[in-house]
Each structure stands twice: as structure tokens, then as C-alpha cells.
Amino acid sequence: MTVERLPRLALRDGRSIPAVGYGLFQVPSEDAQRLIEQALEAGYRHIDGAAAYGNEGAVGKALAACGIDRDEIFVTTKLWNADQGYDSALRAFDRSRELLGLDEIDLYLIHFPAPERGLFTETWTAFERLHEEGGARSIGVSNFIEPYLQELLASANEAPAVHQIEVHPTYQQRSLQELSRAHGMVIEAYSPLGRSADLTAPAVVEAAEQHGRTPAQVIVRWHVQHGIVPLPKSVNPERIVGNLAVDDFVLTEDQMRAIDALEAGNRTGEDIPHFN
Numbered sequence: 001m002t003v004e005r006l007p008r009l010a011l012r013d014g015r016s017i018p019a020v021g022y023g024l025f026q027v028p029s030e031d032a033q034r035l036i037e038q039a040l041e042a043g044y045r046h047i048d049g050a051a052a053y054g055n056e057g058a059v060g061k062a063l064a065a066c067g068i069d070r071d072e073i074f075v076t077t078k079l080w081n082a083d084q085g086y087d088s089a090l091r092a093f094d095r096s097r098e099l100l101g102l103d104e105i106d107l108y109l110i111h112f113p114a115p116e117r118g119l120f121t122e123t124w125t126a127f128e129r130l131h132e133e134g135g136a137r138s139i140g141v142s143n144f145i146e147p148y149l150q151e152l153l154a155s156a157n158e159a160p161a162v163h164q165i166e167v168h169p170t171y172q173q174r175s176l177q178e179l180s181r182a183h184g185m186v187i188e189a190y191s192p193l194g195r196s197a198d199l200t201a202p203a204v205v206e207a208a209e210q211h212g213r214t215p216a217q218v219i220v221r222w223h224v225q226h227g228i229v230p231l232p233k234s235v236n237p238e239r240i241v242g243n244l245a246v247d248d249f250v251l252t253e254d255q256m257r258a259i260d261a262l263e264a265g266n267r268t269g270e271d272i273p274h275f276n
């Protein structure tokens, strides 16, 4: 069995996060419980879900069935746009807790800024309360491109511990990463493989051949060496195992630079300002 042998990353709130997570975006809900159990069996100890993915119930069932100590598994979920606002965020958090079967969630994220709703600063105040009360062990945001992140930070009492954004070799958002890091956030990467499109990039394939690894392992390793927490997803049992097995090789500086140079503005996810 592969286990998560990479060191955890420290969070600004005193907690820590496993270096790689299993992402649940677009994992079909009917398959989710089985796949999460496979991921846990493969050694993942970090599950990245969201209310909007419709699989919190499956996460709860997998956690209950897996026989692994609850505190060994880092569980993230996210607040959906329609639930933004102070009271509605608190209510949505309770619904998520119920579906997950957990009193405390390791990381609770605002899924999107949804700027036209005008509610993310108020929502963040609710998140600060959830953190203070301990229901959310850590709190953070997702998809907060610069103007929204600045606005949130201007009114926040506590900065987010984590910023989850789209990052992969052909879409790196480096200035947003830098701004987030300057405020003490750990970066998590969703669509870390570029939804598989980046697996065929020559610099990736070449490094994979040189190390005798898969292109996916090379990209996961590239994230890890940048101090980013990637959340690769796969519905294929062999790939689920392989994507985690990146603790026993190191990309050279040249290989890192060649992959860094793949930046091409290839966003695969939502157009944030217009996603409400």
C-alpha cells in the first residue's frame, strides 16, 4: 500500500495539512463512496469535497466504513454560492457536518467569491465564528482572484489559512499565488493536471521518461516541490494509487524550470468575476 509519506505543510493557524489530497470534483456521486474508500486504502489521508459536488454523503459513508481513525483523515468541504451570507453560511455548515457525519471539519472554504451577490465579506465573518467555535478547524477561500482577495483581507479579522485555486503547468496564476503566500496562505491546486491536458506537454513527458515515472506523477511532484498542495482526481484505481506515489524521486532544477515555462493561460475552470 502506498501511504502519504510526504511531510505535511504547516498552516498559519497552527494546524497542518497533508501534502496531496484526493479531489472529488466531477467524481460521479454514485461511485464516490467506493472511490473514496479506494483512495483511503491507497493511503490518501486528505479528501477534498464540496457541498456543490453532491458527494458529502458519500464522504460521510466512506469515513464511517473505512475503519481509519477520524483524526488521521483531513476532510475539506466548501460553502456553495447560494448559501453565502452570515446566517445561511452557518446553516449550510451544519448541513455539511450532518452529511459528513463529523462534528468538526478540518477545512471549510468559501467555494467562490460570487461577487455579484456581494456577500463574501459577511460570509467570512461567519467563517471566523465557525473557526473560533472549533467546528471548522481551519478556514479558507477558493477562487478569490486578486480584487476579491484584497477586499476580503481588508475587512477580515483573520486571514484565510488556505487558498484553493486552479493551478497546473499551463495555468499557474503566479501573482495570485504570491499575494496569497504573502498573507500566510497555503496554496491548494485544483485541476492540478489541467484536467489531463497537461499530461502530454513535452517537458512533462520528457521528465517522466527520465525518471521512469508517469506524466501525472511528474506534475504532482512539480506541485509538491513548489510547496503547493495538489488535489488530483481519478476514477481509475491504478491512477489513484500512482498519483500519490511521488515521495521517492526529485525533479531537477532544469526539469522544474522547463515545466514552469509551460505557462500558457489555459484556464479550464470558471470565469470567476462572472460566476455567481
Ligand code: A2P
Residues within 6 Å of the ligand: 023, 190, 191, 192, 193, 194, 195, 196, 199, 214, 216, 217, 231, 232, 233, 234, 235, 236, 239, 242, 243
Ligand atoms: P481518470 O479519472 O480516467 O483517471 P485534474 O485532476 O487536473 O482535474 O485531472 C483529472 C483528469 O486527469 C481526469 O480526466 C483523469 O482521468 C485524468 N487522470 C488522473 N490521473 C491520471 C493519470 N495518472 N494518468 C492519466 N490520466 C489521469
